[in-house]
Amino acid sequence: MTLKQPYNLTKVHEKHGSIVRYGPDKLSITDEEAIKLIYQSGAKFMPKTEFYDAYGAAHTNIFGMRDESAHSIRRRHMSHSFSISYVKEMEQYLDANIKILRGKISEYIASNQTFDLKKALHYYVIDALGELAFSQTFGIQVSDDESVAPPVIEHSLLAAVTGAWPMMTARLKRWLPLIPHKGLNALFDGRKVCADLASRCVDVRLNAVRNSGDSKASSSERKDILTNLINAKHPDTGEHLTQTDLETEAFGFIIAGTHTTSATTTLLFYHLLHHPDLMAKCVAEIDTNLPPLQEDEGSYSTSIAVCNHAFHHNPDVFGVDHNVFDPTRWDQQEIANKSKLLMHFGLGGRQCIGKTVAMTNIYKLMSTLLSEFEFELADEKERDGPSQNGSVGDVPELISVGISDLARPLLVKASKRTRVSS
Incomplete structure (x- = not known):
């Protein structure tokens, strides 16, 4: 695996057009008209393939x-936990972890040290996920111990491998662990580490809820995403979810919640750092709209798919630039009208439930x-x-493990800004 499939598919589309066959039973589509048909009005008639089975533990x-049902x-069980009202309730925990990140960057400044912004952002996101989902920080920002980071890339790569042949996914998941191949075994080991971490987090929260003496917990207890799910009931039977x-x-929270947000923020920083004029415009807008921070403030016969990267780089949809x-x-109004087609979080009923938290x-x-x-x-x-990178434009060298990520560290130096209060 080269971790380059989305970018290779993009090149294939550039050569052959909006519909390409990339396997004996696979079509990739970047045509604008297909988006609504596949992800919105036609979702019930185009169910998910076995490819998705590869992404569970x-x-x-x-x-x-x-x-679908x-x-x-x-x-519905999870909707409140990802609503804007819930995010506001939990904002203090994001602020606390951003404050730790600010402190780390200040230390790098004090020692005039170059540091990997990609890694710093990733560590922050892991700790923030722990707070939002499980009421506990993983402490990786403080320990600076990379071994604490959940090996989500190993899981995602394994899912990409076993999901590449949907009709064989179940057999591959069953038999591949038995093959004595060091690289393959490492992928399964990484998935197990994530699954074991999820199990431990569930045990801790279940015990906390039981010890509260009330399955709904007291009004003063933190109601993280997992606790809300523990208390959820089936709308028809009234049953709770099993352990x-x-x-x-919980496994899904760890996989989806740690790598995606940090990779996206890293790419945003990459582009701003390479476009100082746009960076200055962004900072000026922040200065205009936000007051300075105070010291104590934190902050099935045929499988049809749309490759987000290839679609977002279709010049017929989003222009030659x-x-x-x-x-x-x-x-530009013509381009703005196409914003409803952006698929970075998916669309329709398949849109990522964690979009509000991530944004x-x-x-x-x-x-x-x-x-x-x-x-x-x-x-x-x-x-x-x-x-x-051999192409016209600003796209850096990327790898894909479910989401585009910089292929290398983002090494930066930082300094403190001095803002004049208005």
Whole structure:
């Protein structure tokens, strides 16, 4: 596996058009008209394939559920935990972890040290996920111990391998662990580490809820995402989710909640660092709209798929400058009208349930860090312009483990900003 499938598919689409066959029973589509048909109006007639079975551990979670009615009920169970009102209730825990990140960056500044912003953001997101989902920080920002980080990339790579042949996914999941191959065994070991972590988190929260003497918990107890799920009931039977169900969803929180947000924020920083004019415009907007932070503040016959990266880089949809980092494109009405087609969180009933949590995290991170610090690329040569990577535009070298991620560290230096209060 090269971790390059989305980018290879994009090149194939550039050569052959909006519909390409990339396997004996697989079609990839980037045509604009197909989006509504597949993800919205036609969702019930185009169910998920066995590909999604590859993304669970022992059992499928909400991401992998292929039964539409079961998926709908599980989304109802979880909807409040991902609503904007819930995010506001839990905002203090995001702020506490952003404050730790700010402290780490200040230490790097004090020692005039180059640091990997990609890793710093990833560690923050892991701790923030622990707070929101399980009422506990994983402590990786403080310990700076990479071994504490859940090996979600190993799981995602394993899922990509076993899901690449949907009709064989179940057999591959059963028999591949028996093959004495070091690399393959490492992927299964990584998935087990994530699954075991999920099980421990569920045990801790179940015991806390039981010890409260009330399954609904007291009004003063933190109601994290997992606790809300523990208290959820089936709308028809009144039954609670089993411990296996809870462990399956907790596993999903760890996989989906740690890597996606940090990878997205890292790419955003990458582009801003390579476009100082846009960085300055972004910082000026933050200064205009947000007051300075105070010292004590934190912050099935044929499988049809749409490759997000390939679709978002279809020039027939998003223009010939689709590879160029230009946020002002959305000021053009013709392009703005296409915003409803953006699929970075999926669409329709398959839209990521954690979108609100992720976007809140990204906005808080960017506004806080850009308000307080000035960042620059550590490599002076790299400051001259973005890597062209053999193509026209700003797209850096990427790898994909379910979401596009920088293929290398984002090494930066930082300094404190001085803002004048208005």
